[in-house]
Amino acid sequence: MTAQTYELSHLQALEAESIHIIREVAAEFERPVLLFSGGKDSVVMLHLAAKAFTPARVPFPVMHIDTGHNFDEVLDFRDSTVERLGVRLVVASVEDSIAKGRVRERPDGVRNPLQTVTLLDAINDNGFDAVFGGARRDEEKARAKERVFSFRDEFGQWDPKNQRPELWSLYNGRHHKGEHIRVFPLSNWTELDVWQYLAAEEIDLPSIYFAHEREVFQRDGMWLSVGKHNSPREHEEVVTMTVRFRTVGDAPITGAVESTAATYDDIVAEVAATRMTERGATRADDRLTEAAMEDRKKEGYF
Amino acid sequence: MELLRFATAGSVDDGKSTLIGRLLYDTKSIFEDQLESIERTSRDRGDEQTNLALLTDGLRAEREQGITIDVAYRYFATPKRKFIIADTPGHIQYTRNMVTGASTANLALILIDARQGIVEQSRRHAFIASLLRVPHLVLCVNKMDLVDYDETVFQRIRDEFRQFASKLDIGDLTFIPVSALLGDNVVHRSANMPWYDGSSLLHHLEQVHIASDRNLIDARFPVQYVIRPQHQTNRELHDYRGYAGVVAGGVFKPGDDVVVLPSGLATTIESIDTADGAVKEAFAPMSVTIRLGDDVDVSRGDMICRPHNQPRVTQDVEAMICWLADQPLQVRGMYAIKHTTRNVRGQVRELEYRIDINSLHRDETADTLSLNEIGRVTLRTTQPLFVDEYRRNRITGSFLLIEESTGATVGAGMIL
Ligand SMILES: Nc1nc2c(ncn2[C@@H]2O[C@H](COP(=O)(O)OP(=O)(O)OP(=O)(O)O)[C@@H](O)[C@H]2O)c(=O)[nH]1
Ligand SMILES: [Mg+2]
Numbered sequence: 180m181t182a183q184t185y186e187l188s189h190l191q192a193l194e195a196e197s198i199h200i201i202r203e204v205a206a207e208f209e210r211p212v213l214l215f216s217g218g219k220d221s222v223v224m225l226h227l228a229a230k231a232f233t234p235a236r237v238p239f240p241v242m243h244i245d246t247g248h249n250f251d252e253v254l255d256f257r258d259s260t261v262e263r264l265g266v267r268l269v270v271a272s273v274e275d276s277i278a279k280g281r282v283r284e285r286p287d288g289v290r291n292p293l294q295t296v297t298l299l300d301a302i303n304d305n306g307f308d309a310v311f312g313g314a315r316r317d318e319e320k321a322r323a324k325e326r327v328f329s330f331r332d333e334f335g336q337w338d339p340k341n342q343r344p345e346l347w348s349l350y351n352g353r354h355h356k357g358e359h360i361r362v363f364p365l366s367n368w369t370e371l372d373v374w375q376y377l378a379a380e381e382i383d384l385p386s387i388y389f390a391h392e393r394e395v396f397q398r399d400g401m402w403l404s405v406g407k408h409n410s411p412r413e414h415e416e417v418v419t420m421t422v423r424f425r426t427v428g429d430a431p432i433t434g435a436v437e438s439t440a441a442t443y444d445d446i447v448a449e450v451a452a453t454r455m456t457e458r459g460a461t462r463a464d465d466r467l468t469e470a471a472m473e474d475r476k477k478e479g480y481f
Numbered sequence: 482m483e484l485l486r487f488a489t490a491g492s493v494d495d496g497k498s499t500l501i502g503r504l505l506y507d508t509k510s511i512f513e514d515q516l517e518s519i520e521r522t523s524r525d526r527g528d529e530q531t532n533l534a535l536l537t538d539g540l541r542a543e544r545e546q547g548i549t550i551d552v553a554y555r556y557f558a559t560p561k562r563k564f565i566i567a568d569t570p571g572h573i574q575y576t577r578n579m580v581t582g583a584s585t586a587n588l589a590l591i592l593i594d595a596r597q598g599i600v601e602q603s604r605r606h607a608f609i610a611s612l613l614r615v616p617h618l619v620l621c622v623n624k625m626d627l628v629d630y631d632e633t634v635f636q637r638i639r640d641e642f643r644q645f646a647s648k649l650d651i652g653d654l655t656f657i658p659v660s661a662l663l664g665d666n667v668v669h670r671s672a673n674m675p676w677y678d679g680s681s682l683l684h685h686l687e688q689v690h691i692a693s694d695r696n697l698i699d700a701r702f703p704v705q706y707v708i709r710p711q712h713q714t715n716r717e718l719h720d721y722r723g724y725a726g727v728v729a730g731g732v733f734k735p736g737d738d739v740v741v742l743p744s745g746l747a748t749t750i751e752s753i754d755t756a757d758g759a760v761k762e763a764f765a766p767m768s769v770t771i772r773l774g775d776d777v778d779v780s781r782g783d784m785i786c787r788p789h790n791q792p793r794v795t796q797d798v799e800a801m802i803c804w805l806a807d808q809p810l811q812v813r814g815m816y817a818i819k820h821t822t823r824n825v826r827g828q829v830r831e832l833e834y835r836i837d838i839n840s841l842h843r844d845e846t847a848d849t850l851s852l853n854e855i856g857r858v859t860l861r862t863t864q865p866l867f868v869d870e871y872r873r874n875r876i877t878g879s880f881l882l883i884e885e886s887t888g889a890t891v892g893a894g895m896i897l
Pocket of ligand 1 (some may be wrong): 491
């Protein structure tokens, strides 16, 4: 910041806003939790939470909704991060939800849509009243409509036609028992902001975000990784390519992008020049219908 | 890079979403997959051309009805500035969502349909923007293509709006004739309106001077959260006690004499901490942690300020209220009040008047405010608040009224 003009850079302004939101939740809620997947947005969110309470610890646990379809690097990263920060990790597992009969495995094996049940059960079981999510408004058109404090009813539902007014930086977190608030501290960040911030703060990320060689095959116009959760079908040819991931989600539906960007600076340059949204490029779940995200969000999805 | 937040405003169908779509399209801020998706949707619906409003009208219900229901936030940047856009709905039923989008804006774009001229909803939105003290207003006379780019149409609307605006408190007002549909004067100057010698909308957004919009004079620090590390072993941290929050005004420096409200205790600032180390100065809107020289008792909701420049400490608040709920305002009703980091309760003692949006007359016989109505009230709070006039400080001058049983935000207050 330049003291003479009293200006913040746009990243400083975004950081200040996010820290304000995170502290507000810590002050006004009894049992907040921060959703942490090891994906870049949740990494930034947790980093901001750590900054918000320095030199004290983050005063709430983090929760991973585990589809069981993970990249090993990401799980390792998750565990080392929570250990470094001294926060408690709650893991809510989709596999447990399947075993308990709360949800049924889909024929295509994709577990992304099943996560909603696991998430809502975990929120209920733990009595969480505020749930931080790393969603950004620039990601998707339904997300573009969501408040920073997003009210969820007792069924975890979002009602996009009847959201609370949200003025200035006054956030209304009132709710009754059984209801909760989703909180999105990164609402106003873009993908490029996230990368610029990761670079500026030198924040560690799982290695799969950086260019590396990987065996992949093409499905639905996306490069999927060959691995324990993903095997090519007969006609799908496996090739070795230099790729990286732009998002980290349920492995069977998260595509890699062809890229040689191996450092933060490379990635910032690549993201600045890209002509595809990260979801359009990498997430099959959003391609189902025009309103796929809106429909999932209404049911209580992240 | 500097950040400009702006919101659209104006009556339903005046072309707000189309204008935002055009702005994004002509600045090449639309991603290929987004463009393909709205092209496909437009084709499927049988639209003649790609409907750029679909870039912000993303909800199913919005697409079915062809209107905006809630604010959509969009982000774009040019080499000069970063922008956060709030595209708000024009429909009167959703005025509260327009208020939401405009409350944080540095600039409001008010659209007028050149064929219709100024209608009640244009006046309502202009009035709300002035009430919220959005520092810069741009009146876009849109759909110029439908009036043959006629200068006299533009002039007539401009003159009429100027007259209306003279009764409002508007700092900076600019007029631009545009066609959102065809792009005239949106990003590029239009050849169809040689009589217009001002700048294009984008050029204006890039140039408008916003640095002076903040209050750097009245030092205000509402304590948001007390940081007390629970370190048994580390002695230095064991005694750490920091007051975290956002600077709401003015500039704070280590060594400053300060007063903590409501106790009135005087002390000094020992240090201003951030996770990146101590800083020499803190100003709005920085999030920092202040440590004080003396061991005074400070908690969330307290206010740190300078001894010779303090906010008003009061339980009696005079305010303009914008009513946001279906159930009307209840005079003598108790509401929860959220003001800076303070939560108190308060009773609406009196409705002094309601504003007639068209004439701006004060109706002193009014006994309630219904959805989207605006009026002046007196409130009595259960605990003192530390307030400034909203015109001096948007943070310490604003509050929410919350219905206690439902938790709904029912009113937006601006302190007089
Ligand atoms: N001819 C012409 N039509 C326009 C222009 N701008 C918008 N329209 C049309 O006007 C209609 C309404 O446009 P929208 O952009 O949805 O209007 P809006 O102001 O966002 O409406 P709400 O958000 O519902 O209040 C659409 O059919 C647009 O194509 C323009 O400059 N010229
Ligand atoms: Mg619209």
